[in-house]
Amino acid sequence: MRALILHGADDLRLDDVPAPAAGPGEIVVDVLVALTCATDAKMMRAGAHPALGPLPSPLGHEMAGVIREAGEGVDGLRPGDAVVVANSAPCLDCPACRAGRPNLCRRITYLTGAFAERVRVPAAIVARNTHLLPPGLAPAEAAAAEPLACAVHTARGCRTARPREVLILGGGVQGWFLTALLAGAGDRVTLLDPHPERRARALRAGAAAARAVPDGDRELDALRESLGDECGAELVVEAVGRPAAWRMAVALARPGGEVVFHGGCPAGTRVDLPTDLIHYSELTLRGSYHHTPDAFREALSLIADGVIPVGELLQRPIGLSDVADALRASRGDKHPVMPQTD
Secondary structure (H helix, E strand, O other), rough: EEEEEEOOOOOEEEEEEOOOOOOOEEEEEEEEEEOOOOOHHHHHHHOOOOOOOOEEOOOOOOOOEEEEEEEOOOOOOOOOOOEEEEOEEOOOOOOHHHHHHHOOOOOOOOOOOEEEOOOEOOHHHHOOOOEEEEOOEEEEHHHHHHHHHHHHHHHHHHOOOOOOEEEOOOOOOHHHHHHHHHHOOEEEEHHHHEOHHHHHHHHHHOEEEEEEEOOOOHHHHHHHHHHHOOOOOEEEEOOOOOHHHHHHHHHHHHEEEEEEEEOOOOOOOOOOOOHHHHHOOOEEEEEEOOOHHHHHHHHHHHHHHHOOHHHHHHHOOOOOHHHHHHHOOOOOOOOOOOOOOO
């Protein structure tokens, strides 16, 4: 079969590889559609990522397909079923899992390889994070459950009993998801992004305001004074994944506010932050990583119920041979990749 294999940094090849077979507890899925993602682009550029195995490694992690083969012991799934496959599953037994934080599982099982005609799904993911395709839902939209699950996980950690003044940095896929989720929960959301089309999309998703990124300290101060009680946002969510955006997020939080770093910077990145501001303003800074099986289920339901109209994100379909160029050119665009028709 054909599969896209990452051999090194920026070295993604369409290879002929042996077709997979299902072992005990595993399934083999004919991939109907996989979506391109900013994380795939990051993996390709760097040739490394926590979710990526040793090179050479298959690439792609947002997928929907049809079960071709089910191994011994698989329960509730059978050949011919249309499924949405998540890209991870926790062990449920390590300290993080027992503490209710399965996204930080020490023995988490990751899955890459969606950019292929078929993929073998590990037993842990079959048992804990593979779902039947909801009736009437397009496979390309269902595949967006994985990136939405990341935003669901972050949004859950941001929920409070009352609406807040929220600032989101970045109007890409994750920023758009976070805007829709937090605005839908009643928060007053302002989104920052340099691209007019992304700002317009955020307004359609429920943002109260969408602004260009401030240029210089004077514009930054003016933005802070325009938020809420003229002292910054109660909650700032960084959804860009760049050091400059992390620094800006801290600068735009009000005293006693919270900053959530949703966007992951490249490995090895260091960020200088103002210790006096963090200390004297009693800011809370925290990261948010990946998703949980429960967040994935919620994301799939939000898509199936039409709450999050992910079809607005989908670009033109492409084939396996187009993926490398699409990832090089991408700002995180979601192209449906159709392995069976390329």
